[in-house]
Amino acid sequence: MSDDLHAALELREACPRFEESGLTSVPYSVRLMPGDCMLVACRDPVRATRFADLCSGLIPLLSGQALCMGLDWDHLPEHRAWALRGRIGRVMQQGAWIDLFGTDLNILVQQLHHTRTPTEDLVAQAITLSRRFGLPGLPTLSPGRLNNADRARAACVRAFMGEPKLLILEDPVDLETADMMTAFLAELTAARERGCGVIWFSREPDLWHGYNAAGTRRFRLLDEGLMPMKQGV
Amino acid sequence: MSETLPRYRRWLRALGGLTRRQLRFTLMLVGASWGVVREACRPTSWRRTVIYEFKSTLRQAAGGGLFSTLFTAGLTGFGIVAQAIYWLGIAGMADTTDSLLATVLVREIAPVLVGVILLGRSGMLSLTQLGQLTLGGELRALQGQGIDPFLTLVMPRALAMMLSSFTLGVVFSLTSLSVGYGVCRLHSIITMPLWTFLYDIVGAMKPIDYVGIPLKLIISGFLLSLSTQLTGLDATRSDTIATLLPRGFARGILVIMVTNVILGVLVA
Numbered sequence: 497m498s499d500d501l502h503a504a505l506e507l508r509e510a511c512p513r514f515e516e517s518g519l520t521s522v523p524y525s526v527r528l529m530p531g532d533c534m535l536v537a538c539r540d541p542v543r544a545t546r547f548a549d550l551c552s553g554l555i556p557l558l559s560g561q562a563l564c565m566g567l568d569w570d571h572l573p574e575h576r577a578w579a580l581r582g583r584i585g586r587v588m589q590q591g592a593w594i595d596l597f598g599t600d601l602n603i604l605v606q607q608l609h610h611t612r613t614p615t616e617d618l619v620a621q622a623i624t625l626s627r628r629f630g631l632p633g634l635p636t637l638s639p640g641r642l643n644n645a646d647r648a649r650a651a652c653v654r655a656f657m658g659e660p661k662l663l664i665l666e667d668p669v670d671l672e673t674a675d676m677m678t679a680f681l682a683e684l685t686a687a688r689e690r691g692c693g694v695i696w697f698s699r700e701p702d703l704w705h706g707y708n709a710a711g712t713r714r715f716r717l718l719d720e721g722l723m724p725m726k727q728g729v
Numbered sequence: 730m731s732e733t734l735p736r737y738r739r740w741l742r743a744l745g746g747l748t749r750r751q752l753r754f755t756l757m758l759v760g761a762s763w764g765v766v767r768e769a770c771r772p773t774s775w776r777r778t779v780i781y782e783f784k785s786t787l788r789q790a791a792g793g794g795l796f797s798t799l800f801t802a803g804l805t806g807f808g809i810v811a812q813a814i815y816w817l818g819i820a821g822m823a824d825t826t827d828s829l830l831a832t833v834l835v836r837e838i839a840p841v842l843v844g845v846i847l848l849g850r851s852g853m854l855s856l857t858q859l860g861q862l863t864l865g866g867e868l869r870a871l872q873g874q875g876i877d878p879f880l881t882l883v884m885p886r887a888l889a890m891m892l893s894s895f896t897l898g899v900v901f902s903l904t905s906l907s908v909g910y911g912v913c914r915l916h917s918i919i920t921m922p923l924w925t926f927l928y929d930i931v932g933a934m935k936p937i938d939y940v941g942i943p944l945k946l947i948i949s950g951f952l953l954s955l956s957t958q959l960t961g962l963d964a965t966r967s968d969t970i971a972t973l974l975p976r977g978f979a980r981g982i983l984v985i986m987v988t989n990v991i992l993g994v995l996v997a
Binding site: 548549552554574575576579580581582583584586588590591592593594596605606608609610615 | 739773776777778781858862865866868869870871872873874875876877881
């Protein structure tokens with residue numbers, strides 16, 4: 497486990513600006529320590545994306561604080577805020593893929609931008625992860641030409657690249673891609689053991705039934721805010 | 730609140746609001762230009778993703794626009810250079826040919842035509858791509874990965890277009906003059922060698938032209954790229970590609986003309 501004393505993510509009565517986010521202006525409070533996992537049930541994918549944006553410091557706050565790895569998004573200089581976002585692995589639902597590039601570049605772009613790791617090493621890491629998630633290799637077709645299941649696998653590869661400190665996963669696995677659940681859980685567990693905090697959104701909370709590892713909490717994201725759920729629900 | 734303000738202050742506020750609305754895009758262009766220059770001077774800005782975008786835009790704009798430029802320059806050489814040499818010779822004003830070609834073709838026509846070629850081939854492509862990324866929410870996804878679209882897309886594209894504009898402007902001038910010379914030589918209107926012809930035109934240029942012509946090409950390429958990109962990035966929910974394209978084209982043409990007129994007056 498990580499020795500980091502700072503929470504991977506902390507929201508202190510963070511109240512987002514509705515006009516700029518579309519997220520209800522209610523205070524959100526949550527503390528996610530390194531290695532912990534938050535399972536968030538949310539039926540509305542747009543709301544989940546907005547909340548993920550709030551955690552990534554992309555949504556201005558009316559009041560309160562949003563901190564990532566102990567750093568307040570509001571007080572970070574712009575360059576440092578971009579760099580900090582580079583330490584977050586995300587699986588996104590809204591506009592996740594840029595069709596200007598091939599899927600390979602879409603997967604590698606975050607690491608190419610934020611690190612100086614040689615490209616060959618990044619490609620090797622991406623190939624290894626791709627195979628673990630059930631892809632034959634690093635996909636080079638444009639994302640629009642991949643089927644939904646392969647795109648979901650590629651999204652997981654992208655999120656787990658570069659050993660992120662925080663994972664924000666919006667519906668990484670659904671009923672259609674349930675066959676990659678074993679590989680996904682293996683990577684998730686490895687990431688948590690490295691000290692990575694995880695937020696896992698799902699429209700289908702049934703998918704979590706088998707996941708009750710220590711340090712896991714369950715929430716429901718509603719218009720009224722983030723509500724804790726009973727364990728095992 | 731507004732009712733409590735004195736009348737003159739309400740009037741001033743309305744005037745300020747109107748001015749800002751009208752000048753909004755110009756102010757954005759000025760701000761983005763400064764942003765590009767500032768970011769380009771930082772060594773840490775030149776990351777692999779930025780260099781990749783710079784190279785691919787350079788390839789697309791300069792490499793892809795080369796044939797169009799050669800073709801347009803050929804037509805210009807045939808239609809303007811050859812005609813000018815022929816008719817000035819008939820009118821007994823052959824001595825003014827060099828200065829006329831230097832003034833009209835190299836200084837005035839080349840930057841405008843190269844700008845139009847770049848606008849059509851690369852500027853509109855950038856606008857469509859950035860417009861689609863903005864409307865589809867992909868830019869937001871890029872931001873979510875800690876990638877600043879301004880640094881990764883806007884800056885390298887603007888600089889690549891600037892360099893392409895200069896390169897294509899030089900290619901255009903040389904090609905059109907050479908084609909014009911070739912046509913006249915074929916019809917025995919002039920008998921001097923090509924190098925003498927080009928040397929005379931270079932000799933007819935004023936020292937200030939060596940600053941003014943590159944400046945026109947560089948600045949119009951830079952601003953043209955920024956204006957089309959900002960139009961794409963500035964797309965709102967009510968916009969579609971069908972509304973963005975005419976707006977971007979009009980702004981691009983305006984930028985080319987205004988830049989050329991202003992620099993033509995200031996650096997003449």
